[in-house]
Amino acid sequence: MGFSNKELLRADWQWVGLQNYVTLFKDEHFLSALGNTFVFVVGTVPITTILALGMALLVNRKFRGRGIFRAGYFFPSITSMVVIALIFQELYRRDGYVAMLATMIGLTPPEYGFLIDKSTALYSIMAMDIWMSVGYYMLIFLAGLKSIPDELYEAARMQGASFFHQLRYITIPILRPVALFIIVINSIKSFQVFVEIYVMTGGKSDTMSMVYFVYENGVTKAFQFGYASAAAIILFAIIGVFSIMQFSILKRREPIW
Amino acid sequence: MVAIWTDPAIKPTIREMVSDFEQQNPDIKVKLTDLTWSHGHEKIVLAFASGRGPDVVELGSDWIAQFAENGQLTDISADIASDSAEYQGWSMANYNGRIMAYPWFLGTRVLFGNLDLMAKAGYDDTFVPVSWPQLLEASKKISALGPKYYGWGSNAPEKHRLYKKYLPFLWSAGGQILTDDGKLCVIASTYAIDGLTIYKMLHDSAGYVAKQRGIEDAFLDGKVGFIISGDWLLKRIEKENRKINLLSTLIPGPTLPGRSFKGGEFLAINAKSEKKEAAMKFVRFITSPEQQIKFCKANRSANPSSVKAQQDPYFASNDHIQTFIKQIRLAKHPPVDPDWVYMEGIIEQAVEDVVFNGEPVAESLRKARHEIEKQRK
Numbered sequence: 122m123g124f125s126n127k128e129l130l131r132a133d134w135q136w137v138g139l140q141n142y143v144t145l146f147k148d149e150h151f152l153s154a155l156g157n158t159f160v161f162v163v164g165t166v167p168i169t170t171i172l173a174l175g176m177a178l179l180v181n182r183k184f185r186g187r188g189i190f191r192a193g194y195f196f197p198s199i200t201s202m203v204v205i206a207l208i209f210q211e212l213y214r215r216d217g218y219v220a221m222l223a224t225m226i227g228l229t230p231p232e233y234g235f236l237i238d239k240s241t242a243l244y245s246i247m248a249m250d251i252w253m254s255v256g257y258y259m260l261i262f263l264a265g266l267k268s269i270p271d272e273l274y275e276a277a278r279m280q281g282a283s284f285f286h287q288l289r290y291i292t293i294p295i296l297r298p299v300a301l302f303i304i305v306i307n308s309i310k311s312f313q314v315f316v317e318i319y320v321m322t323g324g325k326s327d328t329m330s331m332v333y334f335v336y337e338n339g340v341t342k343a344f345q346f347g348y349a350s351a352a353a354i355i356l357f358a359i360i361g362v363f364s365i366m367q368f369s370i371l372k373r374r375e376p377i378w
Numbered sequence: 379m380v381a382i383w384t385d386p387a388i389k390p391t392i393r394e395m396v397s398d399f400e401q402q403n404p405d406i407k408v409k410l411t412d413l414t415w416s417h418g419h420e421k422i423v424l425a426f427a428s429g430r431g432p433d434v435v436e437l438g439s440d441w442i443a444q445f446a447e448n449g450q451l452t453d454i455s456a457d458i459a460s461d462s463a464e465y466q467g468w469s470m471a472n473y474n475g476r477i478m479a480y481p482w483f484l485g486t487r488v489l490f491g492n493l494d495l496m497a498k499a500g501y502d503d504t505f506v507p508v509s510w511p512q513l514l515e516a517s518k519k520i521s522a523l524g525p526k527y528y529g530w531g532s533n534a535p536e537k538h539r540l541y542k543k544y545l546p547f548l549w550s551a552g553g554q555i556l557t558d559d560g561k562l563c564v565i566a567s568t569y570a571i572d573g574l575t576i577y578k579m580l581h582d583s584a585g586y587v588a589k590q591r592g593i594e595d596a597f598l599d600g601k602v603g604f605i606i607s608g609d610w611l612l613k614r615i616e617k618e619n620r621k622i623n624l625l626s627t628l629i630p631g632p633t634l635p636g637r638s639f640k641g642g643e644f645l646a647i648n649a650k651s652e653k654k655e656a657a658m659k660f661v662r663f664i665t666s667p668e669q670q671i672k673f674c675k676a677n678r679s680a681n682p683s684s685v686k687a688q689q690d691p692y693f694a695s696n697d698h699i700q701t702f703i704k705q706i707r708l709a710k711h712p713p714v715d716p717d718w719v720y721m722e723g724i725i726e727q728a729v730e731d732v733v734f735n736g737e738p739v740a741e742s743l744r745k746a747r748h749e750i751e752k753q754r755k
Binding site for chain 1: 419420423424426427444445448450534535536537587588592730734735
């Protein structure tokens with residue numbers, strides 16, 4: 122389909138070779154969607170992973186009410202994305218809580234709200250995405266932490282290893298496969314970002330993502346299935362290359378058991 | 379069985395009409411299916427593409443050309459000859475000289491004002507802004523009442539809505555999107571620049587920025603002096619029992635009342651329908667003056683397409699509805715063009731760039747004209 126000029130409502134279509142791909146890389150809307158998607162992935166995946174690990178380490182410690190914290194952090198992950206996006210849409214308004222909070226700490230919030238200002242819209246959606254998904258990845262890290270034998274920490278402590286030494290030489294190396302899984306899964310999910318953008322900005326304010334571009338060109342506006350399919354194939358290729366790169370980088374060193 | 383797809387918001391009224399129709403036509407059964415405004419377009423496209431669309435479908439006026447261009451709609455020109463003077467709105471269904479849908483109820487936008495805020499700003503109850511300078515000045519004075527008050531409801535970037543707010547300013551200035559023959563895009567004319575300049579001035583000096591719903595909320599809460607909105611606001615005020623001292627008036631122009639945006643809901647018959655005769659019978663029934671009056675009363679719609687229905691005392695009984703009836707005579711609709719979906723997005727982007735991203739008006743409109751020309755090649 123990506124090599125044809127197929128339109129949904131037209132029966133006749135022809136093979137056009139690479140024409141769709143050539144056009145895509147000249148289409149400023151596609152290039153903007155590509156750039157935004159990369160910013161989204163590069164911005165959300167590392168922060169989510171680090172925060173999830175930190176939170177997993179915190180709630181892995183024994184303290185009263187630990188279960189409440191675990192459930193609380195996980196709660197956003199089981200809530201509908203649409204509901205969360207609608208709530209954040211209100212929070213990000215010019216007179217919303219986020220603007221009030223920014224003013225209280227001496228910052229100047231965007232004049233018309235976080236989702237209307239081009240310089241803040243995408244980052245605001247990214248912040249919401251991090252908040253929403255960090256609990257889920259925390260739980261996966263927690264499962265990984267539970268699989269680390271206590272004897273390793275006991276032996277390290279007996280030899281005088283500090284918390285950071287234990288983290289550096291025991292926890293992180295052993296959690297490497299878990300981290301790899303989280304980074305790959307989260308990257309794929311982030312490359313496919315759509316619902317948040319659909320609900321919160323409708324692709325406006327410079328927040329168009331690649332999947333939104335595919336949706337808009339293939340379904341809502343133009344029904345250009347051929348063109349939209351070509352964009353989807355590029356996205357598929359990017360996700361494939363990115364995943365292979367992540368596997369090769371993070372698997373370079375095997376965990377120490 | 380005739381399958382009809384229509385908006386769930388009006389379903390209770392339509393269901394009653396269907397029941398009356400079935401009683402009068404026992405040999406025809408009607409199956410109603412929901413078609414929401416926000417996702418209706420996709421649903422119709424997919425149904426048409428699959429070859430299993432409904433017999434009758436409710437279409438927004440700006441969708442007709444695209445479906446007509448692709449051969450999905452029945453040409454009803456020959457069937458409506460006797461109705462042509464009885465109904466309004468045919469121009470929106472006229473695609474290359476063929477009538478592709480039946481006008482049902484029309485819609486336009488008017489200027490709403492908060493009389494209490496106007497009074498606070500020093501205007502007596504005889505004041506009505508009829509020109510851009512008057513609207514701008516009144517909006518500024520209302521904004522000057524305090525940080526909680528705004529003179530003008532300015533639409534945030536929102537698909538299918540932002541452009542509808544700019545077009546009245548473009549048309550009121552004397553501008554057009556395409557030339558009369560539809561061959562050239564003239565969106566970068568000096569008229570268009572004047573229209574967008576005043577739109578931006580209103581936004582910059584007095585604008586409360588939100589999506590359409592947010593603007594209406596703020597207006598009904600007494601925070602905003604003037605907004606452009608449709609007849610659904612009247613229904614909302616009544617339904618939510620809002621206490622607002624409301625002014626409704628014609629959209630201002632450079633010196634006198636200007637042009638508003640006109641659209642409408644149309645009923646089209648699927649080109650592949652095997653029950654076209656029964657479908658047309660239903661369309662005629664539901665668009666008859668009696669049914670339109672019933673519909674308008676139930677849904678507070680101000681602009682039935684039937685000329686006879688417009689003369690019902692109901693429409694003369696309410697001043698605000700009268701404003702809509704007067705305004706629609708001074709309203710224009712976008713070009714009936716299969717590329718309109720693209721043009722709409724390009725115009726919306728130009729308005730967004732000027733109003734929210736500080737791009738110069740003339741440059742942004744020139745860019746829009748270039749993109750529209752490129753799209754139409």
